[in-house]
Amino acid sequence: MMQVAQLQNNNQLQDVLVNNVDSMGNPDGLRLQMTYKKSNHVFNGGGTTLALLDYPNSRFATTEALYRLSGSGDKGHGDLSCENCHGSTHAIWPNKNPFSNDNKAAMDLQGHAGPIIECSTCHTGDLGVTLDGPHGMHPVGDTRFSAGGHEKLAEKNKDACRACHGKNGEGSVLSRVATDRTLTKDEHGNKTIHLAKGELVTCNLCHKNKL
Ligand code: HEC
Numbered sequence: 354m355m356q357v358a359q360l361q362n363n364n365q366l367q368d369v370l371v372n373n374v375d376s377m378g379n380p381d382g383l384r385l386q387m388t389y390k391k392s393n394h395v396f397n398g399g400g401t402t403l404a405l406l407d408y409p410n411s412r413f414a415t416t417e418a419l420y421r422l423s424g425s426g427d428k429g430h431g432d433l434s435c436e437n438c439h440g441s442t443h444a445i446w447p448n449k450n451p452f453s454n455d456n457k458a459a460m461d462l463q464g465h466a467g468p469i470i471e472c473s474t475c476h477t478g479d480l481g482v483t484l485d486g487p488h489g490m491h492p493v494g495d496t497r498f499s500a501g502g503h504e505k506l507a508e509k510n511k512d513a514c515r516a517c518h519g520k521n522g523e524g525s526v527l528s529r530v531a532t533d534r535t536l537t538k539d540e541h542g543n544k545t546i547h548l549a550k551g552e553l554v555t556c557n558l559c560h561k562n563k564l
């Protein structure tokens with residue numbers, strides 16, 4: 354995964370604002386606050402133009418379609434449009450106001466506000482050990498995946514975990530728990546850990562850091 358700092362060093366990212374901390378105080382450094390940058394293209398009459406930042410290999414989205422229209426063939430999941438899990442264009446979940454009606458659909462569907470991350474909202478049963486969820490997600494919560502099932506996947510392809518859990522397994526804004534969770538910490542299910550909504554899942558919470 355290309356880090357933002359790396360892109361900046363390569364001069365691939367100029368004049369963009371990087372988000373330094375998230376709304377819960379976690380360090381960010383991965384997400385940008387802009388979708389446009391200055392373009393080298395100059396019109397006949399002079400003046401600068403703006404160009405849409407486009408990352409064709411992004412796991413989240415391409416600029417091929419408007420958010421409102423994107424879905425099938427884009428980077429959603431199944432044939433779902435983005436709005437199914439993120440809310441409508443001008444009311445993307447979560448709304449910061451806890452009493453906002455915008456949050457009601459997500460609360461009713463999965464028990465908490467924010468993008469639809471609980472696989473059980475749409476799937477039944479055990480999804481197994483997979484990274485074929487939305488944007489390459491695995492099943493979330495206290496599942497077989499979490500309680501050690503990830504062992505082989507992680508050993509085979511460490512970069513697959515680094516993409517969201519950070520280069521050294523230190524966690525990132527892409528590995529925050531979406532709600533309070535109690536997770537099994539060992540194979541036998543004897544020990545558990547508690548994480549509060551917004552905490553980062555790091556690779557040393559349950560065992561020695563494998564990254
Ligand atoms: C099946 C549900 C689902 C669909 C469909 C979906 N997403 Fe997501 N998206 C998620 C989940 C779950 C996350 C992770 C949220 C988290 O980390 O809390 C996420 C995260 C993201 C993020 C990173 C958000 C951030 O700032 O932390 C972006 C950007 C994103 N999605 C864009 C899109 C776009 C664009 C589409 C449509 C092309 C789309 N998503 C379709 C479920 C979905």
Ligand code: HEC
Binds near residue numbers: 431474475
């Ligand atoms: C908003 C509904 C929705 C949510 C939430 C959702 N899925 Fe899906 N998922 C779908 C749909 C629709 C399909 C496509 C089903 C089909 O093609 O028959 C699918 C397909 C899949 C498949 C099969 C993929 C393939 O390539 O064959 C896997 C694995 C999967 N989902 C895992 C997950 C995981 C893991 C999560 C939670 C992180 C999740 N899904 C969340 C709707 C959802």
Ligand code: HEC
Binds near residue numbers: 554559
């Ligand atoms: C919620 C607890 C939990 C978290 C967080 C967690 N693991 Fe694990 N992991 C386990 C359990 C349980 C096992 C199986 C029992 C054991 O070996 O301790 C396991 C086993 C492993 C193994 C094989 C064990 C070995 O000794 O070789 C690897 C590799 C691994 N995890 C990688 C990771 C990576 C990478 C991350 C971060 C992305 C991570 N784990 C985060 C619970 C966790």
Ligand code: HEC
Binds near residue numbers: 490531
């Ligand atoms: C697309 C992003 C993404 C990738 C790739 C990813 N994770 Fe995660 N992981 C998350 C998020 C987000 C959470 C927190 C989900 C939650 O609990 O709401 C999480 C949570 C976990 C948990 C705790 C269970 C849980 O639901 O909180 C374990 C264990 C884990 N990840 C291991 C791994 C391992 C091992 C890999 C590589 C094989 C990996 N993850 C790859 C985003 C990712």
